[in-house]
Amino acid sequence: MWENMQTIFEMFPEAVIAGAVIGAICAMLGVFVILKRVVFIGIALSEVAACGIAAAIMCHIHPFLGAAALTLATVIVLSYPFESNRLPRDAVLGIIFVLASAASILLVANSGFGLQDVKALLYGDLILTSDTDLTLILAIFIPVGVYLLSFLRPTLYTFLDREAARVLGLRVVLWELLYFFALGLTVSAASKVAGALLVFCYLVVAPSTALLLCRKLWGVLVISVVAAVAATMGGLYVSFSRDLPTNQTIAATACVVLAAAVVVSAACRVLLLAMHVVEKR
Amino acid sequence: MTPTTSNKDAIITCRNVSIAYGRQEVIHDVSLEIPRGSFLPFVGPNGAGKTTLLRAILGLIRPRRGEIITPFGTSPPGYVPQHRTIDPLYPVSVRQIAAMGLYPKLGWWRRGPKKLRLTVQKALEEFGLGDHANKIFSELSGGMKQKAMLARAFVSGADVFIMDEPTSQLDEKSEKEVFAHLLRLNRDEGKTVLMAVHGMHEVLELPARICLVEHGRVRLAETSDVFPARPASPGNTANDNSVKGGR
16 A cells, blocks of 8 residues: 555655645635535536636636636625525526536537547646646645635634624625635636546535534644545545546545544444433433 | 704714615614713614614614714624524634634734633633533523623623623523623723613613614603603612613
């Protein structure tokens, strides 16, 4: 096993580092995606980023520029308080998802690329991460990680109790926008190599694992990061050993980790219940 | 409504305030001057406009007409909302909830000095939550959650407290304790307290002067005029500052 891992580290160092960094930061951001109950934003933004990549390919510009422009524009649209109107935010996210998924395929349909090429272009492959991709990922993800850890308190308060946060003097619109901008940037930067599936997996599956195992915010953040990085390494290993598609294998591994967390969480609850019964007797 | 005579010591001033949700106006042309150190319960039935008026004073709702002058830009009030607004999904402890009230003193990321952390502990102990400080907020009972929200409001040491039915989830004993605490803060420390209440039993615990809210209009009244059954109780005295206004 260790020999295989060593080979992966030697042959694909960019993929390993990129996977770990994307996984760690997306997992931290994802904790708030879940707590704010806007899970669908993860998949919608990933599809928008893919659509931006398609548009960038057609316009012969860097894929990140296309993905970032479209994703950030979507974030601005989503910052409009839809809750106060007749259309819920989830419906808007669904519409954006449908539009972006269709548009990304339609944009490259007549480009002359084969279906596999289109899939690879739009939905990436972590194992093919280049030096340039890694540089871009580090340039985006490290500042986003610093932002999130530095401003955890106002971000938490804004999401935890928006009204009370406003009364306390927090600029809630600014903090919300900042968070969603960070989310948009990371999704854009990650989409070219990680693709919509893996980005969504990091944003949702890893934080869900953490929330099942821990009830303290810092603990949830740490476990979320550990789960994402462990799933990445495990997935890379299985993918390399069994010659399976990398992104999908990592996503499946993350789900296995989640399933293990469900079992552990249930076992803990049963144990606590048993202890309670014994104490009562 | 004719504006009231100018009160230089007014900490909150509402001038001809009208508030609407969509096309429906729910507060009509209200003028109020609330002096520093007042204790003013807003009394009225459900849907009268108490919450709307308090939310407008807090700056959470923009009036359609008129203006509201408050000092909250520089010193935020202690606030207890009517409904618990915290999603049970959040993995936060009771201590973290109470500490939120200290945010104006802490800033973006700084860890509070030990003194501030002791302030949080003291506030929690005051509401009987000292032993529950590390418990997860969502695992508390309804009454305990409300006490945690009260601790969050009091920990800030604000000059003004605005509370929307702060005892609606509490048992009678806890309700009396909270009212006693509020009256003490008002009488001994000169804090301004505005609170929405709708039950008569609550009004009987509170000072004599109330602000009656009915159909979006406001009228200042003596409790004994509105509720003749009110006993003359020495326990429910508060600062007798003259609140002016009405409609």
